[in-house]
Amino acid sequence: MSVALRRALLAVVGLVFLLPIVAMVEFTLRSPSGTGYGLDHWAAILDPERERSYRNLFEGVGNSLTLAVLTAALVLVLLVPTMVLVSLRYPRLMRVLEFVCIVPITVPAIVLVVGLAPVYGVVVRVAGGGTWTLALAYGVTVLPFAFRALQTDLSASNLGTLTEAARTLGASWPRVLTTVIVPTLRRGILAATFITVAVVLGEYTIASLLNRVNLQTALVQVSRSDPYAAVIFALLALLFAFTLLLLIGRVGTARAAGVPTAAPADPAASASALAAAAPPPSPTTSSKAAR
Amino acid sequence: MSSATLIDETAPAATRSAGAVPARSRVRIPAWLGLTPFAAYVLAFLAVPCLLALGSGFLDADGAVTLDNLTVLGEPAVQSAFLASFAVSGITALVGAVVGAAVCWGLTALRPDGAVRSVIDSVSSVLAQFGGVMLAFAFIATIGIQGLFTRILLDTLGVDIFAGGVWLYQVPGLLLPYIYFQVPLMVITFMPAVAGLKPQWSEAVATLGGTWWNHFVSVVLPVLAPSFLGCLLLLFANAFSSYATAAALISQGAQIVPLQIRAALVSETVLGRANVAGALALGMVVVMAVLMVLYSALQRRTERWQR
Structure with a gap:
């Protein structure tokens, strides 16, 4: 055609x-x-006199940004070492790990929140009711996305050989982690981080039903009194998420051009964690071909 | 912190294989301990909430085991919510899959690593997965009472799209916003299958004297069918489980299942009907589980053509 x-x-x-x-x-x-x-409505956002009516909105933006950073840190600290350990020492457990990371797709957020409500009863008693505690729940919701992003990179790199080489040359394990593993997986880590940030900034269900203020719940609240401000912030948030995902795509393309043995970090593959129930799609195939 | 220690545990094994450094004499911590932080986290914030959500459907207010909550699934309001959810999911999945598949076909005309392709990929991801509330606003600005499209139609053609009532804040109003995120999701999930179609196949058909139509019916359709059906199921599951767009559009009432759960969670203490949300959640998960099992079965068939 x-x-x-x-x-x-x-x-x-x-x-x-x-x-x-x-x-x-x-x-x-x-x-x-x-x-x-x-441009009146855009100017009103920055107008100090109207600041009070937008206080909730700015609080939501602040909370969401904090949550994005915390969630990304949490997921990377927990998931990267686990995935590296599993792929180096327990390759058979990879299927199990993949299954665990994909479960949050099968369990809708609205269902998860039913069970999270009692869990947060405990969390509030232990750690207080701060908004930052939401990062613990968000970490679970971004698992499929982060796993997929890291998996693409991990399966394309010879991490086993690289770490063995580093160990043979006398590097300690902390040194291997900082100078071999993290740099090797930097594209996967970057993609996982960006996707986490995008997911957290767009999250509404859990925050709303656990009565926390984040960007999205603030947007819904503000839209009742000032729909213009809500739409402006929604536009900006969409633009921000688009930029993050575009950067992931560009990072992938740069890699495909620069390093012939590595797989292109397909942005669609990492973003389409919903399709993660399937084993790695084309990127791994192409990497094998490249090798 | 944990990362450094957990990697350290694997040191003796690696040093032995390297044979350069003698094994240190210290108490060895087994490497599997490195898996415990992640396991503990997943247990506390994934496994426990899932079990609580599903298990609470079987408990009464005092914590005794009961099947009474499940009778809520037989109530007319809940059944019509499930029907509405199925209808919205079915319609938007079908439209989304057909339009999305057409877009995938269109994308084959672009260079896979070109700038246009990467913009389309990124836009698809944003709209498919991170829109939620913001997509509801987009449609209020487009076809809301004061929306751009509503006003243009009214001013230029004299057509009032809300002549029969304001349907945007009802179940029919969900269709357009849902299609708006279903099509990009289809593009993301179906594209690998379309990209897996090999040009050699059409060349082979042409060599054997076949037409474009022969190629489409005897090669493209059979190869893409399992993947298409799988993506259709995925889209259905996606619409069935989405909450944010509906919650932002429909502030009153509980016309679809996720909104029923919202109502149950918010009013649980008021009405004295404990754990109804759990029973509804159970109903949703059963539907999702069936969809996902079918999806993975179809996906296994799909992979054969993607190697």
Whole structure:
């Protein structure tokens, strides 16, 4: 079939999908008087006099950013050493680890939150009711994404040989970790981090039903009184998530071009953790071919 | 911290194999201890919540085992919520799968490592997985009462899309936003299968004197069918389990299952009906489990063509 027809199809679907985004931009540019357009609503966000009405929103943004950093740190500290240990010493357990990491896809967040409510009863007693404790729950929800991102990188690298070489040359294990393992997996770690940040910034279900304030719950609350501010922040958040995922894609492309033996860190593969129930798709295949 | 210690445990084995450094005489901590932080975390925040969510459906307010909560699954309101959820998931999965598959076919006209492709990949990921509440806002701005599209239709064509009532904040209003995240998800999950179609196959058909249609019916369809069905199930599961978009659009009532759970969680203490949320969660997980088992069965068939 002709290339032109396929491109035309993409253009049509692309335009239809652009419509809601354009509508969001148009909505935020409407002038408060009801006729014409202006930047009034955008200016109002930064207006010190209106600061009080947006306090909740800014608190939500702050909380979400903190949670994103904490969740990324938590997931990396727990998952990277575990995956490295399993792949080096217990390769048979990889299937088990993969299964565990994929379970959060089968269990919807709305179901998980039913069981998290009593767990958080305990968490609040032990660690207090701070918003940061949500990072513990978010770590679980990002597991499939993070696992997939790291797995792509891990299966494409000869970590076993590299660590053995480092050990033969007399490197201690902490040194191997910092100078061999982390640099080798840096693209996977970066992809896992970005995806974690994007997921956490978009999370609503758990925060809302556990009565915590994050970006999304604040957006819903603000939208009742000031829909313009809500749409502006939603646009910015979507743009931010898009940038993060675009960077993952670019990192992957840079790698594919620069290091011939490594697999391209396919952004779609790492992002489509929903498809993670399947074994690694094309990237691993292509890496084998490259080797 | 834990990472450094857990790696350290594996030292003796590696040194022995290297044979350069004599084994140190100290108490060896087994390497599997390195797995415990992750295991403990997953136990506390994944296994326990899952068991509590599903188990609480079988407990009454005093903690005694009962099957009474499960009768809630037979209530007309809950059954109609399940039906509505199935309808929304089914319709949006079907539309999303067909449109998404068409987009995948369109994407084969682009260079896989080109800039346009990576923008489309990133946009797909954002819309498919991180939109939630924000997609609800996007549709309020588009086809809400004051939305851009609503106003254009009313001003230029005199068509009032809400003539029969404001359906955006009801179950029908979920369809468009859901399709908006189903299509990108289809693109992400179906693309590997489409990319796995080998040009040699169409060349082989052409060499044997076959037409484009022969190639499509005898090669493309059989190869892609399992993957397409698998993605259809995945999309269904995705719509069935999503909550944020619906919660942001529908603030009153509980017309679909996730909103029933919200209502049960919020009003649990008020109505004195303990653990109804658990019974509803159980119902959802049963549906999800069936979908996922079917999905992985289909996925195994799909892989054969992706090697």
